[in-house]
Amino acid sequence: MSNVKSSRQTRILAELVNTPSLRVAELAQQLDVSTETIRRDLDALTELGLLNRTYGGAIRRLSSEPPVHERHNLFIAERGRIAAAVLPLITSAKVLIIGSGATTVHVAQRIAAQMQDVTVIAHSFGVAQALAVNRTIKILMLPGSYNADEDTMLGAHTVAFLNNLYADTAILGASGLGNDGPSDALLETGAVYTAMVARAARTLVVADHSKFSLVFPARYAAWRQINHLVTDEPPEGALLKALQENHVAIEPVST
Template sequence: MNEMVKLSKKDRQDRILTELRVSTTIRISDLAAELGVSYETIRRDLEEMGQSGLINRTYGGAVVRPFGFEPAWNERFNAMTEERERIAATAASLIEQREVLMIDAGSTTLHFARRLAAEAKNLTIVTNCFAVAMAFSTNPTITVLACPGEYDPHDGSVMGPDTINYLSRFNANRAVIGASGITVEGPNDVHSSAAAVKRAMLQRSQEHIVLLDHSKFDLPNLDVVCPLSDIHRLVTDQAPPPELGAALGKARVEILF
């Protein structure tokens, strides 16, 4: 029991995830008793894990998050805004005038687009995201090429064969993409159609930049976009956990935070 009381918050939340993967659903009172902490401590853990997308909250407990689920983009945009603004500022500092960028749909990439629109000049943007395209409308020096395709209101973007074919026409200096999660296998997405757009952008770009906050670390989802070795830079808000950090180092990914 004493050993359980000394668990760090991260270790405690890892234990909660392990329990959920075994039991599928579990009550707060059971978790509190097993981990030797108060009901309120577990409740706060579950609230934080729910906001990060790791789990789905239920009345009095939680269930493990399905690999194919993610909140809508406008809900994600309003979460962890301070962290995502820092990521956006770091990523925007990498961009030079007259570059061509491919930017996909996502809450963090939208923060990046807004920051870039306020600071950059003379860029060409290719995007499948309506909100990203609109963000650049405030800057008359930036040209936006919007992809065609089937509109997905959940992501506020277009996807599908027409989107992929359109992207294949262009060359870009950099692809800037988000991800639903990242593991030692690589960045991933809950939707295969969104992952296909990310892959198409990476294939047409010289440099590959992934933007994501720490809540996405070690978070598996349905479709692995690419191996870690295909990423050149990961821009985040804090250092990855040891195993993931070692895998990124082995893949020679530059980590900026």
Template sequence: MSEDAGIAEADAGRAAAAPDRDRLSKADRHQRILAQLAAAPSLRASELAVALQVSGETIRRDLLELNEQGLINRTYGGASRPFAQEASRRDRRAVMIAERETIAAAVSAMVLPKEVVMLGGGATTYHVARFLSARNRDITVITHDFAAAAALGTNPTIRVLFCAGRLQPGEGYLLGSQTIASINGYEANRAIVGATGIGVRGLYDADEEAGAVYAAMIHRAAEAILVADHSKFDQLAVSICAPWSAIDRFVTDRAPTGALAAAIREAGTDLVVADRAAGAAPLAR
């Protein structure tokens, strides 16, 4: 069925709709559309018109406005969630600091002396590096991230192994075939990785080469730990790094809900909601 035919059918289905006074305002319609997209990756305009009891022309205008605001992707026949894009590393490190430190404190408590840890690059994993350096001893950390290596290097009991590869400008980490070859030369007790976004299918990254590095770390470790704050929930990006079935623990600051929570539970991933009140005082920056 074409988009116009679907819209026409939706308009016909409005014959028994509620009176005008009972219809939603534009702001309310927009909120409903965004809420439905949070629960499903895509929506059809004809189905939205019936659900919201408005004309096809009204739905088209709503979707165009939301698309112009960057809140949805307008598609033929409907809409889909927009893909997440990474802000600059400097900008990412300036937000969600308390949440990320809470996550990092919980993860550092999981790492035991003599363990080998693979640590991916990123804003949240940088805080993990800081907490490992401050609170852990006698571990080996394999990383491709310069800032993480520098933070870990302040602890003389931590052995830091740095992967080879090509520098990703602006991010401060290495990636590419040499980085993956370096990772494949090691075994680890744990891999700790972040993500641009997480959804029902698993974890996503805006850079497919960075995602390939995280996937290699997950594959080489006995336990895979994902670290991500709640702002990453239901955010999609271009590259799927790993499905939930490959993630042993997900450490976050807030429990997910809905379809995302169900996907994590069905995969058998251990959900760890870090307790900010139980964490120690933040580290000096």
């Protein structure tokens, strides 16, 4: 790469520190090059994850975005798709229970972006914070022992408190999807999930395909108690058979 090229790109990045957004024409004039050159620079810098492209210009890379090396992490995109697929299933819900885990946080972000005036019962701070951006959503946090690793409330208090509540739909994650039901790695989490399933009229399990046929210590429900499995790839073999026998709807139906 030529020296002049890289120094120009450095200047573009430096400009972005001051100004939130820049326009192609603006940069072209300021750096005395053609708009096409700027466009190529911006595309190159976008490829490197150093900035974000907009129509007509670029903006500084935002801190909350995943780091560059994580951009190729397949499961982030999968979770986003799973989250998007959940929304149509809960349009009429008024009271939701949302469990913990990476996928449920994605679902919470999606809910915050697209739903209004719902009440969400949660035991994960990540979920609560994702929902909090939408002020029309009422968030009821469950009590419990705070687990810093999982960022959740767990234990007897959590379960006991849940038993006085009732919700339309529970949306739960899972560490593994075995033939006899979804399971979690942590016994305490499993106990809370079991209570959540019991207190909701309907239960959705969200999990990407990497969880297929894995078994963890805490099986928190039998498949017959689960109404929907929202995932990114169609399950096969014994797992598919178990889901079908227990009338678990698989979403999305086709890839």
